[in-house]
Amino acid sequence: xxxxxTRSRRSCLAVPGSSQKMIDKARGLxxxxxxxDLEDACAPLAKPDARRxxxxxxxxxxxxxxxxxxxxxxxxxxxxxxxxxxxVEGAGANLDCLLLPKAQSAEQVAALDLLLTQVERAAGxxxxxxxxxxxxxxxxxxxxxNAIATASPRVEAxxxxxxxxxxxxxxxxxxxxxxxxxxxxGDAYHHILMQILMAARAHGKQAIDGPYLQIRDVDGFRxxxxxxxxxxxxxxxxxxxxxxxxxNEVYSPRQEDYDHxxxxxxxxxxxxxxxxxxxxxAMLGDEMIDExxxxxxxxxxxxxxxxxx
Ligand code: GLV
Ligand code: MG
Numbered sequence: 452x453x454x455x456x457t458r459s460r461r462s463c464l465a466v467p468g469s470s471q472k473m474i475d476k477a478r479g480l481x482x483x484x485x486x487x488d489l490e491d492a493c494a495p496l497a498k499p500d501a502r503r504x505x506x507x508x509x510x511x512x513x514x515x516x517x518x519x520x521x522x523x524x525x526x527x528x529x530x531x532x533x534x535x536x537x538x539v540e541g542a543g544a545n546l547d548c549l550l551l552p553k554a555q556s557a558e559q560v561a562a563l564d565l566l567l568t569q570v571e572r573a574a575g576x577x578x579x580x581x582x583x584x585x586x587x588x589x590x591x592x593x594x595x596x597n598a599i600a601t602a603s604p605r606v607e608a609x610x611x612x613x614x615x616x617x618x619x620x621x622x623x624x625x626x627x628x629x630x631x632x633x634x635x636x637g638d639a640y641h642h643i644l645m646q647i648l649m650a651a652r653a654h655g656k657q658a659i660d661g662p663y664l665q666i667r668d669v670d671g672f673r674x675x676x677x678x679x680x681x682x683x684x685x686x687x688x689x690x691x692x693x694x695x696x697x698x699n700e701v702y703s704p705r706q707e708d709y710d711h712x713x714x715x716x717x718x719x720x721x722x723x724x725x726x727x728x729x730x731x732x733a734m735l736g737d738e739m740i741d742e743x744x745x746x747x748x749x750x751x752x753x754x755x756x757x758x759x760x
Contacts, residue, residue: 460686484519540573551584629671644684659686
């Protein structure tokens with residue numbers, strides 16, 4: 452099982468915690484992460500039953516190398532503490548992260564960290580092992596995204612929640628993931644995505660794009676995913692099995708880029724040792740490469756190796 456620093460999240464599959472059928476199906480799908488949802492995919496009356504189902508599903512196993520995550524309810528509801536206590540007491544040893552929706556402040560993340568620590572200790576689990584993914588879903592969350600990223604060492608990823616975000620800022624559209632009609636001067640999400648990405652990269656966290664709701668339009672998914680992948684995002688939510696392969700592909704390096712990155716690393720290594728360890732510019736065919744090229748190549752190579760290339 453991958454640890455906090457090496458988890459792959461090219462595709463993060465949303466699975467309602469209330470649906471046994473979808474939980475069973477998820478075990479056989481090639482998503483890097485599966486998150487069992489106790490929040491918006493579960494009606495209020497279905498939540499107690501969903502908590503039991505989620506605990507059972509985690510303990511039954513069969514998740515292979517997938518990152519196992521549970522989305523709890525947000526702190527403004529009356530459900531969060533019970534979600535955390537039941538899931539972590541019942542299945543803390545078989546859980547990698549909790550996903551905190553509508554994260555608005557460092558205090559909310561710190562509160563989850565404290566509660567997690569206490570439940571881990573009481574249940575005899577390793578303290579601090581369970582990570583946190585923080586979902587940025589409203590204006591306050593975005594304004595505080597740096598503080599959220601650094602509120603706990605448990606934070607592994609910042610996740611964009613476009614549906615709630617669009618609602619929270621009164622964006623004039625109902626089509627999640629696509630551009631709002633009337634805004635034809637650029638990408639309406641660019642600023643939001645970049646702010647999340649900068650906070651993630653500044654603090655060594657992953658950045659994950661949110662869902663694309665037109666689940667039958669795989670070309671549309673690829674187009675929208677391609678934008679955040681180009682910026683540097685690590686993965687995206689998937690809501691339907693048909694989006695998984697596309698997401699794994701879009702957030703992996705292209706084969707030619709991976710091969711080129713490996714060539715750069717080899718050539719630079721060769722040049723550095725020939726120069727007695729001194730670093731500087733070198734030539735790879737007609738291309739000049741230097742220390743910055745090596746760093747870019749390391750990113751592509753690391754992502755490719757994680758994707759099994
Ligand atoms: C996901 O939770 C979203 O609001 O987009
Ligand atoms: Mg949401």
